[in-house]
Amino acid sequence: MRRLLSVLLAMLLTWAVPVVPAHARTAHEVTYDRYSLMVDGRRIVLQSAEFHYFRLPSPELWRDVLEKVKAAGFNAVSLYFSWAYHSPKQGVYDFAGVRDVDRLLRTASQAGLYVIARPGPYINAESSGGGLPAWVKTVPGRARSSEAGYQAAYREWLHRINPIIARHQVTDGGPVILYNAENEYQVNTDAAYMQDIQDQARADGIDVPITTNDCCDGGSWSSTWATGPGAVQIPGIDDYPQSFECATPDVWGPWGEGLTERLRDDIPVFAAEYQAGAIDLGNAGYEKCRELTGPAFMKFFYKNNLVTTGATMFSYYMGYGGTNWGWLAQPNDVYTSYDYGAAITEARRLTPKYAEFKRQGYFLQAVAPLAKTDPVATPPAPDNPALTTVARANPDTGTQFVLVRHTDRAATTTDSATVDWAGHRVPVQVKGRDAHVLVAGYDLGGQRLVLSTSEIMTHAAIGGRDVALLYGTSGSPGATVLRYASQPSVTVLDGSVTSAYANGDLRLDYTHDGLARVLVTGGGRRPLLLLLGTDEEAGTFWRADTDSGPVLVRGTELVRSASVRGDTVRLAADTVAGEVEVFAPGQVRRVQIGTHDVAAARTKSGSLLGATRAPGAVRLPELTSWRARAESPEAQPGFDDSRWTAADRTTTTSPHPPKTLPVLYADDYGYHYGNVWYRGHFTATGAETTIDLNAITGRRGNYLVWLNGRYLGSAAGGVQADSGDQWTPPNPDPGPGHFAIPSGLLKPGAGNVIAVLVANMGHNDDWIADDLRFKQPRGLVAASVGGTPITWKIQGAAGTDPVRGPLNNGGLYGERTGWHLPAYADKSWKNAGGPLAPGVTWHRTAFRLDLPDGQDVPVGLRFGGEQSPAYRVMIFLNGWNVGQYGGDIGPQKDFYLPAGLLKEQGTNTIALAVTAEQAAPAGPGPISLFAYGNVRVD
Numbered sequence: 001m002r003r004l005l006s007v008l009l010a011m012l013l014t015w016a017v018p019v020v021p022a023h024a025r026t027a028h029e030v031t032y033d034r035y036s037l038m039v040d041g042r043r044i045v046l047q048s049a050e051f052h053y054f055r056l057p058s059p060e061l062w063r064d065v066l067e068k069v070k071a072a073g074f075n076a077v078s079l080y081f082s083w084a085y086h087s088p089k090q091g092v093y094d095f096a097g098v099r100d101v102d103r104l105l106r107t108a109s110q111a112g113l114y115v116i117a118r119p120g121p122y123i124n125a126e127s128s129g130g131g132l133p134a135w136v137k138t139v140p141g142r143a144r145s146s147e148a149g150y151q152a153a154y155r156e157w158l159h160r161i162n163p164i165i166a167r168h169q170v171t172d173g174g175p176v177i178l179y180n181a182e183n184e185y186q187v188n189t190d191a192a193y194m195q196d197i198q199d200q201a202r203a204d205g206i207d208v209p210i211t212t213n214d215c216c217d218g219g220s221w222s223s224t225w226a227t228g229p230g231a232v233q234i235p236g237i238d239d240y241p242q243s244f245e246c247a248t249p250d251v252w253g254p255w256g257e258g259l260t261e262r263l264r265d266d267i268p269v270f271a272a273e274y275q276a277g278a279i280d281l282g283n284a285g286y287e288k289c290r291e292l293t294g295p296a297f298m299k300f301f302y303k304n305n306l307v308t309t310g311a312t313m314f315s316y317y318m319g320y321g322g323t324n325w326g327w328l329a330q331p332n333d334v335y336t337s338y339d340y341g342a343a344i345t346e347a348r349r350l351t352p353k354y355a356e357f358k359r360q361g362y363f364l365q366a367v368a369p370l371a372k373t374d375p376v377a378t379p380p381a382p383d384n385p386a387l388t389t390v391a392r393a394n395p396d397t398g399t400q401f402v403l404v405r406h407t408d409r410a411a412t413t414t415d416s417a418t419v420d421w422a423g424h425r426v427p428v429q430v431k432g433r434d435a436h437v438l439v440a441g442y443d444l445g446g447q448r449l450v451l452s453t454s455e456i457m458t459h460a461a462i463g464g465r466d467v468a469l470l471y472g473t474s475g476s477p478g479a480t481v482l483r484y485a486s487q488p489s490v491t492v493l494d495g496s497v498t499s500a501y502a503n504g505d506l507r508l509d510y511t512h513d514g515l516a517r518v519l520v521t522g523g524g525r526r527p528l529l530l531l532l533g534t535d536e537e538a539g540t541f542w543r544a545d546t547d548s549g550p551v552l553v554r555g556t557e558l559v560r561s562a563s564v565r566g567d568t569v570r571l572a573a574d575t576v577a578g579e580v581e582v583f584a585p586g587q588v589r590r591v592q593i594g595t596h597d598v599a600a601a602r603t604k605s606g607s608l609l610g611a612t613r614a615p616g617a618v619r620l621p622e623l624t625s626w627r628a629r630a631e632s633p634e635a636q637p638g639f640d641d642s643r644w645t646a647a648d649r650t651t652t653t654s655p656h657p658p659k660t661l662p663v664l665y666a667d668d669y670g671y672h673y674g675n676v677w678y679r680g681h682f683t684a685t686g687a688e689t690t691i692d693l694n695a696i697t698g699r700r701g702n703y704l705v706w707l708n709g710r711y712l713g714s715a716a717g718g719v720q721a722d723s724g725d726q727w728t729p730p731n732p733d734p735g736p737g738h739f740a741i742p743s744g745l746l747k748p749g750a751g752n753v754i755a756v757l758v759a760n761m762g763h764n765d766d767w768i769a770d771d772l773r774f775k776q777p778r779g780l781v782a783a784s785v786g787g788t789p790i791t792w793k794i795q796g797a798a799g800t801d802p803v804r805g806p807l808n809n810g811g812l813y814g815e816r817t818g819w820h821l822p823a824y825a826d827k828s829w830k831n832a833g834g835p836l837a838p839g840v841t842w843h844r845t846a847f848r849l850d851l852p853d854g855q856d857v858p859v860g861l862r863f864g865g866e867q868s869p870a871y872r873v874m875i876f877l878n879g880w881n882v883g884q885y886g887g888d889i890g891p892q893k894d895f896y897l898p899a900g901l902l903k904e905q906g907t908n909t910i911a912l913a914v915t916a917e918q919a920a921p922a923g924p925g926p927i928s929l930f931a932y933g934n935v936r937v938d
């Protein structure tokens with residue numbers, strides 16, 4: 001992908017036409033009223049997709065994702081900025097490499113997207129600590145409050161991130177159009193904190209409107225505190241009507257109607273986070289989440305929301321989910337993949353949800369009167385009670401938007417009705433769990449649309465005529481009425497469409513079937529090419545703007561952008577073998593995809609039709625020659641821990657008091673992420689019979705215990721209390737793990753050594769702002785050996801990886817000594833394949849890739865065979881911790897290896913840290929590489 005993008009860049013430079021229309025670097029004014037946001041007085045409907053750069057640690061791929069977002073008809077992207085991702089410890093910040101958010105904002109601008117900037121300080125996002133760095137756990141003062149210690153901490157972050165955001169604002173010619181303060185801050189209602197976040201932002205130069213995303217019932221920053229300290233300019237609402245129960249994708253809105261409320265009369269209705277996927281709480285797998293939130297859900301809920309509430313600001317969570325690589329995951333709700341069942345998959349593939357976004361997004365962008373509408377009290381009524389209509393109209397143009405849906409929102413039947421509307425009696429039909437937004441009284445380019453029972457996807461003036469793309473459910477009836485001064489001439493170019501002209505109105509009747517094409521000329525207007533498709537046909541179209549006006553493209557996998565020079569239209573497009581049809585400005589006679597000429601012939605529709613090229617076949621190498629080596633020397637009594645940190649504190653800032661002393665909380669000693677080793681030295685009396693330990697690891701974590709080098713066993717670590725009631729504070733006491741001391745192992749009167757390897761699966765979030773969940777300790781929280789005094793040493797990660805950042809590594813021996821790094825010399829290791837002993841064993845192999853230039857082939861690592869409860873695996877690709885696999889970690893068996901981390905042309909190293917809590921006959925396998933897809937990118 002990297003080489004491919006540089007090819008694109010080179011093309012760009014040689015042709016000297018921007019691939020995408022970038023925001024010009026001139027200042028703009030952002031204002032708003034009760035209807036919509038406005039940029040320089042021009043109303044916009046904000047259609048945004050959420051993207052987490054920190055879940056795609058490959059800046060080269062940010063462009064790919066953002067171009068895909070743009071091509072789906074979004075005009076904005078919502079970006080959380082993760083404090084934890086940039087700050088390994090207080091006072092230390094890193095905005096380089098994969099953390100270069102300046103580059104991210106430039107890329108968003110180049111992709112032609114506005115940005116909703118969401119720097120928290122708290123972001124939630126199922127990310128470790130909800131985005132709060134783990135060091136904040138050791139800072140005095142309640143998190144998410146105005147208390148002193150926390151205040152100093154979050155101000156530090158804001159003064160780093162705000163200036164970067166500030167220099168990319170719309171008001172300075174950049175893409176940032178809104179600034180979101182905090183996140184669903186509804187429990188710890190500290191107005192001074194909410195106000196201070198905004199004051200800091202203003203002081204740092206933020207001058208775009210400030211928003212916040214509210215959730216949940218009860219008081220909030222949008223209603224109870226709509227004015228006074230802490231109130232924001234444009235509060236919005238988060239809504240996840242479809243729940244997160246991916247195992248039952250046929251449920252319908254168990255969490256409500258999903259209607260975004262109007263909060264105030266002076267601001268637009270803002271769906272600050274609207275469900276566009278789900279976390280996989282029940283381990284059903286993300287394909288089920290994609291089904292749960294699939295096109296049917298999108299059609300019904302998004303359209304219902306649009307017309308019922310008149311919202312003009314939408315941000316869909318997520319547009320692209322990405323990966324919880326390293327220790328990024330909050331452990332209670334997610335595992336490595338954060339695919340989210342989103343429209344764009346973790347491996348950046350487009351799904352049927354993407355096509356639905358495109359149908360709806362193009363409509364929002366093409367039909368300007370949508371940005372200013374009021375409810376219509378008496379919408380045209382269907383003559384079948386199974387169907388219901390809701391309508392809005394633009395008070396200036398009179399354009400009507402009529403939602404036709406089932407009366408019973410959960411109905412699964414197909415129902416039909418006729419409606420008397422705008423002087424015509426027309427048929428409507430809605431299949432189960434669908435809805436249509438129909439338009440009447442609309443100046444469609446140079447045409448006058450009286451009404452249509454097909455939905456408008458887009459329209460554009462191309463080559464001296466209007467080209468309009470309308471669509472409806474396959475097999476359903478459609479009627480479109482257009483007004484003319486005199487009878488126009490109608491040519492049906494394709495499909496079956498009847499026409500009748502009376503009293504100035506041309507009525508076309510048809511059944512949605514494939515793609516019908518009708519050319520209407522004369523009648524006192526410029527020509528109209530009407531494309532009447534099914535949902536599926538409409539989904540194959542792309543629209544791109546060029547300096548010579550818009551082009552429409554049918555076919556290809558993706559049109560990223562287009563440009564016109566002379567008689568040639570050049571598409572930046574992804575292709576497999578298929579057709580491409582281009583509707584381009586009149587002078588265009590030639591089509592290029594990238595630098596490749598497409599042999600294109602003129603069609604009777606006036607378009608150019610040609611064939612697209614298939615990508616070259618790709619073979620991925622087999623993974624062979626695995627080498628292995630066991631470690632865990634820390635378990636041995638003679639191991640030298642003299643350089644480890646003494647765990648000898650007797651006090652802690654934690655709100656969870658220690659049960660035994662010294663305090664053993666890993667965070668208190670600066671070890672925040674990944675595994676931590678403890679070594680406890682004691683002089684035995686000889687009377688000790690058990691070792692009693694409490695460790696808190698977060699969900700799916702465990703700990704392993706040795707005495708004098710002998711393995712005693714493992715236990716599950718404590719988790720955030722999961723009573724099913726999210727308001728219950730966490731239970732910091734997982735209950736002790738009792739490890740019986742085998743007879744003869746203890747050395748009475750002499751030095752004995754307990755060694756404990758404790759996983760840290762990530763930090764709880766602070767969703768309810770109660771401080772207690774977030775500050776639940778990690779590591780050992782209590783230890784005793786029959787009351788005998790123990791002297792403790794602790795060792796976690798050996799510093800922060802300067803490239804891969806604070807979340808990449810914990811404190812395994814192999815991590816501390818670089819076994820995960822590609823340069824590590826493993827030649828002396830023995831061939832893998834033998835049995836696994838309890839403790840940590842590493843497996844390494846290398847492979848060469850030579851993926852063809854100009855193709856996008858996302859690659860994954862697949863664990864075949866059954867997941868074993870005996871061990872868990874941390875996966876390193878060229879030193880990057882790309883995920884965790886194992887019996888009790890989650891259902892995931894395929895792990896995405898993003899280009900950038902993956903050398904697509906070169907040698908790659910996979911290192912697996914396998915932690916066995918029981919002996920096992922063999923390690924993981926078979927392990928293979930696979931491709932998620934293969935397209936040409938020209």
Ligand code: GAL
Pocket residue numbers: 123124125126183184215238273279317
């Ligand atoms: C919201 C929150 C997001 C994310 C989402 C669920 O409540 O604001 O950050 O956690 O829920 O995926």
